[in-house]
Each structure stands twice: as structure tokens, then as C-alpha cells.
Amino acid sequence: xxxxxxxxxxxxxxxxxxxxxxxxxxxxxxxxxxxxxxxxxxxxxxxxxxxxxxxxxxxxxxxxxxxxxxxxxxxxxxxxxxxxxxxxxxxxxxxxxxxxxxxxxxxxxxxxxxxxxxxxxxxxxxxxxxxxxxxxxxxxxxxxxxxxxxxxxxxxxxxxxxxxxxxxxxxxxxxxxxxxxxxxxxxxxxxxxxxxxxxxxxxxxxxxxxxxxxxxxxxxxxxxxxxxxxxxxxxxxxxxxxxxxxxxxxxxxxxxxxxxxxxxxxxxxxxxxxxxxxxxxxxxxxxxxxxxxxxxxxxxxxxxxxxxxxxxxxxxxxxxxxxxxxxxxxxxxxxxxxxxxxxxxxxxxxxxxxxxxxxxxxxxxxxxxxxxxxxxxxx
Numbered sequence: 001x002x003x004x005x006x007x008x009x010x011x012x013x014x015x016x017x018x019x020x021x022x023x024x025x026x027x028x029x030x031x032x033x034x035x036x037x038x039x040x041x042x043x044x045x046x047x048x049x050x051x052x053x054x055x056x057x058x059x060x061x062x063x064x065x066x067x068x069x070x071x072x073x074x075x076x077x078x079x080x081x082x083x084x085x086x087x088x089x090x091x092x093x094x095x096x097x098x099x100x101x102x103x104x105x106x107x108x109x110x111x112x113x114x115x116x117x118x119x120x121x122x123x124x125x126x127x128x129x130x131x132x133x134x135x136x137x138x139x140x141x142x143x144x145x146x147x148x149x150x151x152x153x154x155x156x157x158x159x160x161x162x163x164x165x166x167x168x169x170x171x172x173x174x175x176x177x178x179x180x181x182x183x184x185x186x187x188x189x190x191x192x193x194x195x196x197x198x199x200x201x202x203x204x205x206x207x208x209x210x211x212x213x214x215x216x217x218x219x220x221x222x223x224x225x226x227x228x229x230x231x232x233x234x235x236x237x238x239x240x241x242x243x244x245x246x247x248x249x250x251x252x253x254x255x256x257x258x259x260x261x262x263x264x265x266x267x268x269x270x271x272x273x274x275x276x277x278x279x280x281x282x283x284x285x286x287x288x289x290x291x292x293x294x295x296x297x298x299x300x301x302x303x304x305x306x307x308x309x310x311x312x313x314x315x316x317x318x319x320x321x322x323x324x325x326x327x328x329x330x331x332x333x334x335x336x337x338x339x340x341x342x343x344x345x346x347x348x349x350x351x352x353x354x355x356x357x358x359x360x361x362x363x364x365x366x367x368x369x370x371x372x373x374x375x376x377x378x379x
Contacts, residue, residue: 001028002098003073004300005090007080007244008105009033009063010042012273012289016103017070019297027301029072030099032092035128037063037076043286045132046156047317050163055133083248085266101268101300104245104256108238108274108284113148116209119217123148123210125234126157135233142230143167146219148207150177152316154235155190159318162197169200169227171207171219178316181325182360183336186345189362193321202227238284240275255282260306262296272296278307281329287312311373313359315366322366326376328358340365348372 004020004027006013017029031037039061048058067074078094083102090097110125126132139145145161147154150172162168174180176187177194191201205223216230240255251257251265255277262270262278272292274284283289291309298305316323321344328334328349334357340346344363348356359372 002088002100003028003030004101004103005030005032005097005099006072006103006105007032007090008107008273008275009035009037009039009076010105010107010273011286012107012293013103013105014039014066014070015290015293016105016272016296016300017072019293020300021070023297023301023303025071029070030075030097031067031072032075032078032080032090032094032097033063034079035077035130037066037074038129039063039066040129042128043317045126045129046153047160048132049136049139049160052164055129055136058129058132080244083244083250083269085248085269088268099268101270103296103300104264104269104271104275105273106241106244106256106271106275108240110234111236111239112234113207113236115207117211117220119210119212122212122217123232123234127238138231139166142216144216144229144231145169146171146207146217146227146229146232147235148172148232149235149237150174150201150203151180151235151237152178152314153237155194156317157233157235158194158199159197159320162194162199163319167198167200169202169229170194171202171205171221171227173204173206173222175204177201177203178323178325181314181327182323183347185336185338186323186325186347186360186362189344190318190321190323193318197320207232238274240277240282242275245271245275253277260308261299262292262307263299270296270299283309285312285314287314311376313361313369313373315369321363323360323362324366324369325360326358326369326373332357346372348375 038059040058082091144167146169150170177190178187205221209220242252245256246252256271295305295307313324313326334351346365349358
């Protein structure tokens with residue numbers, strides 16, 4: 001019997017195997033990972049510095065232990081070079097791997113913006129444990145850090161690194177923090193708390209060039225100003241890994257295109273997690289991944305299922321000013337309305353029929369996310 005092959009070893013990969021094992025211990029499963037496949041929680045990478053955590057301490061379980069616990073064959077440090085759909089097999093650096101069903105949990109890569117100057121290739125990013133370990137090493141002698149990107153990850157790193165004692169500057173072309181997730185009134189609530197931590201925010205401009213100087217780097221911004229740093233961290237965003245799927249003739253758009261059953265245009269191949277575009281939506285957050293994993297496990301076990309997403313508020317890890325947001329779909333039509341304000345704001349996004357389609361809670365209102373979730377349209 002050919003196995004179900006899962007490519008990847010992040011939250012999505014381990015979640016779908018774990019959910020499948022709750023239903024069936026006998027289906028053979030093989031996990032293929034390009035790294036050592038140790039299990040860890042990726043969201044902890046952006047708030048581990050202030051806690052003085054080394055990379056190794058973030059590992060929840062070694063890959064070998066996960067393989068024994070969940071009963072799968074492990075192919076670690078193995079790169080998949082191609083998918084042979086006709087013969088249902090993978091060409092990998094560890095040889096040919098046959099599959100009955102294939103699950104792509106490939107993740108995403110950090111978006112890298114090309115910079116002018118002689119040091120543009122020295123910008124760091126953190127997308128896995130190895131990146132985190134490199135950043136910790138680089139921070140050894142550093143005192144000042146520039147973070148490119150004022151979105152969710154950039155703000156979380158800014159809060160964490162400033163709390164750990166570093167001088168942090170955030171640079172982003174958007175007019176205010178978290179602009180892709182929330183309206184201006186809510187996003188600007190984060191400015192004063194970050195400033196109180198010592199974070200210098202430079203919104204409405206971007207890094208144009210990066211040059212090495214005697215100590216650290218000189219960064220020229222698009223507004224013609226110059227700032228200096230010992231280290232530069234990019235947190236601009238993530239781009240789903242779609243190349244392998246595209247080369248195999250699978251449908252791709254922003255992510256690997258899948259149906260509500262997580263199925264690609266090949267009935268034997270599925271995708272979930274950061275690499276997947278589920279019915280037009282890319283949902284790179286923990287709760288959507290867990291819901292997708294539960295549905296896919298049932299499907300892999302031969303059951304009829306479809307992923308359904310309830311209200312899934314995202315908690316932004318900025319202790320200086322807590323935030324919870326239920327993101328609004330890109331194509332949603334409606335307006336943001338302020339429901340309460342004080343030490344923070346409570347806002348809802350309403351359509352023309354006064355149905356609430358999303359919300360944002362900051363500061364003193366952040367703890368109301370469960371109550372607000374119940375008020376979303378259709379719940």
C-alpha cells in the first residue's frame with residue numbers, strides 16, 4: 001500500500017498527521033522535510049528574544065520523537081525536486097518516493113525587497129528556527145536594529161526586541177502600523193505604546209539603499225533621510241511557496257489553488273497552510289490551519305468533509321498594546337464603525353445590511369475577542 005506523503009514539517013504538516021492519527025493508526029504516512037523536521041511553534045519566533053530563549057529551547061519535540069509518536073516514516077533533510085503526477089511519485093534528494101495521496105504543506109518564504117548599496121544582501125529575516133538562531137548570533141554585539149515592515153510580524157519583533165533592550169526603528173511605506181489588517185484609527189493606537197518602549201516609527205517611507213560603514217550600516221530612505229543600525233531585519237511579509245506545484249502543472253495563483261476540500265486540480269494532491277489558497281483566500285494563521293488540518297484528515301481517511309472557517313480572531317503579540325483582529329476579506333464591501341474608545345478602540349466592519357464582517361480590538365478592549373466573534377455575521 002502506497003503511503004500518504006506529506007511534504008513539509010511545520011504546523012500544517014504535523015497538524016494534519018496528528019488529526020489523521022486520531023481517526024486511523026494504520027494508514028502509512030511518510031513525511032518529507034527539507035530541514036531536520038523538529039517540531040516547534042513558528043509564532044513563538046517573534047516574541048522569544050525578551051524571554052532570552054535560545055533556538056534549541058523552542059523545539060517542542062525532536063523529529064524522531066514525532067515520527068514514533070505519530071507513526072510515520074521520516075525523510076528529513078530531503079529536498080523534493082519534482083512531482084511526477086503520472087506515476088504518483090516524488091523525485092527527491094533521498095531517492096524516489098511513491099505516494100497514494102500527496103499533501104503539500106510547503107510553507108512560505110519571506111518577501112525580499114532588492115536594495116541599492118553594497119550591503120543589501122546582508123538583510124536578515126526570520127522564518128524558521130535556523131533563521132532565529134542566526135539572528136540571535138548576529139544580535140550578540142548589536143545595539144540598534146532597523147526593522148523593515150510595520151505589519152503584524154514587524155510590530156511583534158519591534159515590541160519584543162525593544163523589550164529586550166535594543167534600540168529599534170520600524171520603517172514602512174504604509175501610513176500607520178498594521179495597515180493591511182485594520183483601519184487607521186486602530187492602527188495608530190500602537191504608535192504611542194511602541195514609542196514608550198523606545199521604538200522609533202518611520203511610516204510613509206521605505207528603505208531604498210543599504211551600505212556598510214565602519215560600524216554597522218547606513219540606510220537611505222525614500223524620503224532622502226538616512227538612519228543607522230547595527231543590524232537590519234526584514235519583516236515585509238511572506239510569499240507562498242508555489243514553484244514546485246507550478247512546475248508540476250498544478251493550479252497556482254497567490255498560493256496553490258485548492259477547493260474547500262483542500263484538493264488541487266489533481267484529485268490525489270492536496271495543500272494546506274501558508275502555501276495554500278483555499279477558495280480564493282490565503283490564511284497564514286494558526287486557527288485556519290488547524291481547521292483545515294481537521295477537515296483534510298477526514299478526507300484522507302475516506303470521509304466526506306469540507307473545511308469551514310468560523311470567526312478566527314488573530315491575536316497580535318504586542319504586549320505594549322494588546323490587539324485582536326478578525327480580518328476582513330479583501331473584496332468585502334462596507335465601512336468601519338467605532339463602537340467604543342478609551343485606552344484603545346473597539347471597531348467593527350459592517351456591510352449595508354448592518355452585518356458585522358470583521359472587527360478590531362486594541363488596548364483595554366482586546367480581551368473581548370470571544371464576545372465579538374459571536375457577533376460576526378452568520379454566527
